[in-house]
Amino acid sequence: MTSDLGVDKQARVGGASGGTRRSMSTGRFGDRLFVLGTRGSGILLLVIIVSIGAFLIWKAIDALQANEANFLTSQVWNPNGRPPEFGIAQLAFGTVMSSFLALIMATPVAIGIALFTTFYAPRRLAAGLSYVxxxxxAVPSIVYGLWGLTFLVTKMDDVSQFLNDYFGWIPLFGGDSVGGRSIFTASVVLAIMILPIISSISREVFAQVPTANVEAALALGATRWETIRIAVLPFGRSGMISAAMLGLGRAMGETIAVAMVLSSAAGISLHVLRDGGGTIAGNIANSYAEVTPISQGALIASGLVLFAITLVVNMGARAIVARRKEFV
Structure with missing residues (x-):
């Protein structure tokens, strides 16, 4: 009897071991498949990025060889001239300036909305506000451009004049030719466009804050704002940085809205209230109707510069996030 029980127990153990080995074998195969899939996705992404860069260089090299001006430092854009002369300095400056101004305006508002909907607002109000x-x-860029051109530009004349009159001692708000179709107006439009991106991602990050962290801070007598400051914001810092960088990338690549709001003006100027300006994406949209083989190559070369700027900005953001690993 004892022998039979021992044999039966041994058989059950052997069967369980076999099932465990089979499940582990299946799990190992699934793990290998998952690793191969994720690794392949990463390699495919790198291949796509390198392919885009190589394509832009290949299409732009003929125009760059024919260019009679310094492409990186010249402020002239005349690729259809004889000889062709074009440079990216003014357009790159306008792109970076308008995008960073938009980021400065949009980020505090977006994070404030995310905090309000996550920790302050009643559930129904938070759901409705988040939806709005x-x-x-989802609003198309052309709608933002039309709104900015027909409504915001006329309203920004008075705002720009006020800033120039009372804050003209600040270089950004100085200058003489103040108007509504300026870098500042374009930045306001871009800020509204990138606000939902930053707010949505920040809201999701704040929702992932461990409840124990919040309850511990409240239990120690912290106010709601102190709880957010010591428990929520440190936890979500890397997520907020990532959200801001995604918004910055959207602002840098925006074409139609900026092209409709900005009027063209030559030269680099720190006075953002000055009428006129230019961005890389806006220049591509405005100039492509009169494209020739050389001017097409010039526009593609400018797109290559925008591609490089975006890549550098994202690498910088990743470096900042990597230094904050303790909060990830």
Whole structure:
């Protein structure tokens, strides 16, 4: 009897071991498949990025060889001239300036909305407000451009004049030719466009804050704002940086809205209230109707510069996030 029980127990153990080995074998195969899939996705992404860069270089090299001006430092854009002369300095400056101004204006508002909907607002109000904010991301760029051109530009004349009169001692708000179709107006439009991106991602990050962290801070007598400051914001810092960088990338690549709001003006100027300006994406949209083989190559070369700027900005953001690993 004892022998039979021992044999039966041994058989059950052997069967369980076999099942465990089979499940582990299946699990190992699934793990290998998952690793291969994720590794392949990463390699494919790198191949796509390198292919885009190589294509832009290949299409731009003939125009760059024919260019009679310094492409990186010249402020002249005349690729259809005889000889062709074009440079990216003014357009790159306008792109970076308008995008960073938009980021400075949009980020505090977006994070404030995310904090309000996550920790302050009643559930129904938070759901409705989140829906409305997210709905801004679905508005087409042409609609923002039309709104900026027909409504915001006329209203910004007075705002720009006020800033120039009372804050003209600040270089950004100085200058003489103040108007509504300026870098500052374009930045306001871009800020509204990137606000839902930053707000939505920040809201999701704040929702992932461990409840124990929040409850511990409250239990120690912290106010709601102190709880957010010591428990929520440190946890979500890397997520907020990532959200801001995604918004910055959207602002840098925006074409139609900026092209409709900005009027063209030559030269680099720190006075953002000055009428006129230019961005890389806006220049591509405005100039492509009169494209020739050389001017097409020039526009593609400018697109290559925008591609490089975006890549550098994202690498910088990743470096900042990597230094904050303790909060990830």
């Amino acid at each position: 904010v997210d709905l801004l991301a």
